[in-house]
Amino acid sequence: MQKFSLNEVIEMAVQIEQSGYSYYDKALERKDLDNESRNLLTFLRDEEIRHEKTFMALRDHLDEVQIIESQDWDVVSSYMQAIIDSRIFSSPSSAIQSALEAENVTEVLMNALSFEKDTLLYFHALNDQVSEGKAKNAIRAIIDEEISHVRKLNEYREQLLNS
DSSP: OOOOBHHHHHHHHHHHHHHHHHHHHHHTTOTTOOHHHHHHHHHHHHHHHHHHHHHHHHHHHOTTOBOOOOTTHHHHHHHHHHHHHHOSOSSHHHHHHHHHHOOSHHHHHHHHHHHHHHHHHHHHHHHHHOOOHHHHHHHHHHHHHHHHHHHHHHHHHHHHHHO
């Protein structure tokens, strides 16, 4: 049974945040963004930087902490790997490509919404397997922020579709 260190899982989380940053940063270069879209994407881009720093600080602090090996760790491990393998942005370069290929602002937002949902799934799986208090609290705070990102994106997408 494979057992990941928290460091390894957090490194995957850092990579997710870097891909998100790349997507939002490239999307901000689009000429078809209105001010509200630009503000939302700027906010989300800056959040990716902040989340990456949070995870890097956890990684540096928790070298020896292990994820709890639950009875269903094989299932959890496979689930986390599936999230990583199938996410919309598998790397910063694929995130940039998605931003470039989006046909319009609505598609930019739909990609962002999919990315944020994938990220949320990963962090929920991570949170369920971490027992150390500081790490659990930091991950829970990021989950709450990711939920707010999904809400903001969904509300804005609805606003665009209804206008």
